[in-house]
Amino acid sequence: MFSKSCEYGLRATIFIAEQSSSNQVVGLKTIAKAINSPEAFTAKILQVLTKNNIISSIKGPHGGFRIEESRMKEIKLIQIITILDGNKIFYGCGLGLDQCDENFPCPLHNQFVKVKEELRMMFETNTLQDILFTENVKNMFWLKR
Amino acid sequence: MFSKSCEYGLRATIFIAEQSSSNQVVGLKTIAKAINSPEAFTAKILQVLTKNNIISSIKGPHGGFRIEESRMKEIKLIQIITILDGNKIFYGCGLGLDQCDENFPCPLHNQFVKVKEELRMMFETNTLQDILFTENVKNMFWLKR
DNA sequence: TAAATAAAGGATATTTAGATCCTTTTATCT
DNA sequence: AGATAAAAGGATCTAAATATCCTTTATTTA
Numbered sequence: 001m002f003s004k005s006c007e008y009g010l011r012a013t014i015f016i017a018e019q020s021s022s023n024q025v026v027g028l029k030t031i032a033k034a035i036n037s038p039e040a041f042t043a044k045i046l047q048v049l050t051k052n053n054i055i056s057s058i059k060g061p062h063g064g065f066r067i068e069e070s071r072m073k074e075i076k077l078i079q080i081i082t083i084l085d086g087n088k089i090f091y092g093c094g095l096g097l098d099q100c101d102e103n104f105p106c107p108l109h110n111q112f113v114k115v116k117e118e119l120r121m122m123f124e125t126n127t128l129q130d131i132l133f134t135e136n137v138k139n140m141f142w143l144k145r
Numbered sequence: 146m147f148s149k150s151c152e153y154g155l156r157a158t159i160f161i162a163e164q165s166s167s168n169q170v171v172g173l174k175t176i177a178k179a180i181n182s183p184e185a186f187t188a189k190i191l192q193v194l195t196k197n198n199i200i201s202s203i204k205g206p207h208g209g210f211r212i213e214e215s216r217m218k219e220i221k222l223i224q225i226i227t228i229l230d231g232n233k234i235f236y237g238c239g240l241g242l243d244q245c246d247e248n249f250p251c252p253l254h255n256q257f258v259k260v261k262e263e264l265r266m267m268f269e270t271n272t273l274q275d276i277l278f279t280e281n282v283k284n285m286f287w288l289k290r
Numbered sequence: 291t292a293a294a295t296a297a298a299g300g301a302t303a304t305t306t307a308g309a310t311c312c313t314t315t316t317a318t319c320t
Numbered sequence: 321a322g323a324t325a326a327a328a329g330g331a332t333c334t335a336a337a338t339a340t341c342c343t344t345t346a347t348t349t350a
Contacts (some may be wrong), residue, residue, distance in 0.1 A: 001146065001234055004308060007241030014252070027326070029211060041309050047328065051187065060317025062326040089146055096152030097285065098181075107159070107279040111267050122256050134252040149338065164309065170294065186339050205347025206295045 007085040009045045011035040011140060013067075013080055016055055016138055017128040027064040032140045052083045058116045067128065077131070078123035082083070090120040154190045156180040156285060158212075158225055161200055162273040163282055165212045172209040177285045190229070197228045212273065217255040222276070223268035235265040 002010075015034050019026045028046065032039040046065060050057045054075060055065050067075070082090070093100035094112040101109075131137060147155075160179050162259040164171045172190065177184040191210060195202045199220060200210050212220070226234070237247035246254075276282060 001237070002241070004241070010240055011242075014222050038309055040311075042328075044309090044329095050327090057327060058317085059315075059325090059327050061319065063317070063326045065327090090246070092146070093328095094146055095155055095285070096147070096149070097156075100284075103165055104284055105281050106285050107276045108267075108271070110270075114229050115267060118263065119260050122253075122260060126253070126256075131252045136250050136254070139245075139249055140240070140251050143237050174296095183339055185341075188297075189299095189339090195297090202297060203347085204295085204297050204345075206349065208296045208347070210297090 001089070002081065003085050004041075004058075006031060007046055008037040008042055009050055009080055009084045010038065010077065012042060012046060013049060013054060014128065014131055014137065015141055016065050017067050017072060017132055019070070021041065021072070021078060021132055025062065025064040025066045031065065033131075048083065049080070051140065052079075054080060054083070071128070073127050073129040074126055074131065075128045077126045077128075081123055090116050123135055146234070148224065148230050149184075150190055153180065153187055154194060154229045155190065155222065156182065157187060157191060158199060158220075159196060159273065159276055160219060160286055161210050161276055162212050163268055163286070165214070166217070166277055166281045170203060170207065170209040170211045176210065179234055181287055184239055193228065194225070197224075199225060199228070211246055216273075218272050218274040218276065221269055222273075223265065224270045252269045 012031050015031055017141055020115055028039060028043055029084045030086055031037075031046070035042075044057065046057070049055045050065075054071075055067050056061070057065050078090075080104055082088075094105050094116075095104050095135075100106045106112075146280045156175050159260070160176055161171055162190075171179075173184060173188055176182075176191070180187075191200065194200045195210075200212050202208070209263045226232075237249055238266055239253055239261075240251050242251050243271050251257075
């Protein structure tokens with residue numbers, strides 16, 4: 001469904017959000033361990049997310065990554081997905097046709113539109129805030145299982 | 146959403162089905178042209194589909210590929226997808242977690258389950274027969290646009 | 291039976307995603 | 321100021337997906 005980059009990016013962002021909600025700045029090593037991802041590769045993804053103003057980074061000793069409290073309710077998961085994977089998953093033809101739309105639909109067009117729209121709404125409506133409020137955020141991380 | 150292999154495989158199968166419904170055997174070249182896919186790569190995919198008894202192949206002059214009339218209503222799209230891409234898309238965790246289920250869900254588990262199940266049902270319920278009966282099958286192919 | 295045709299199969303090439311390594315920059319602390 | 325810590329950035333490397341090429345096998349037709 002999503003690329004590895006996008007999976008790691010989502011997991012990392014949620015983890016950073018979770019830590020930021022208790023004012024913790026977290027470093028790369030900690031993040032990679034928590035979300036079970038390769039460190040150097042995760043670094044690249046965090047760079048992209050930083051440039052796109054999803055997370056912010058702090059260099060030097062005691063540096064790391066964080067998310068402003070005020071951004072939590074602004075950042076929607078769909079932004080992260082779009083940055084890392086584009087929007088083909090939400091708008092592309094499921095059968096891979098270049099030209100497939102209302103006027104010239106593939107046989108599955110209408111069904112695809114329905115489920116893809118539902119998928120899009122799912123990520124459009126969920127903010128980081130929402131995720132943090134769920135019962136099972138901490139399930140995701142390699143902490144105290 | 147799907148791999149190229151799977152996209153080509155679905156398009157090719159639908160095309161062969163469409164041709165078979167008027168008793169036409171179609172060769173690789175024709176298929177690749179019709180569905181706008183690389184010929185040799187498509188050949189590999191058709192081999193897999195043949196081995197998996199989705200389509201049947203005929204060697205030698207006037208050979209090609211076809212689908213038995215009786216198979217049309219038996220073959221569900223989900224079979225083709227499962228053969229070519231596995232079932233991760235229907236059952237895997239959207240965030241890429243190894244352990245994510247009812248008992249140990251990620252924050253998006255329930256929402257993912259819902260949309261993934263809908264996606265699965267979409268391909269579970271659509272047979273080749275169903276696709277051939279749709280208004281816009283022919284939209285898919287590079288024939289008389 | 292020989293020539294031609296088309297899929298099967300094997301080997302190889304190319305591209306992209308995924309991952310790692312090393313150097314540079316920025317900041318902090320002593 | 322010098323040492324240290326951590327992210328940024330550049331260069332590579334690896335594996336998997338995608339794609340091509342060539343030979344073999346099966347079948348048909350002349």
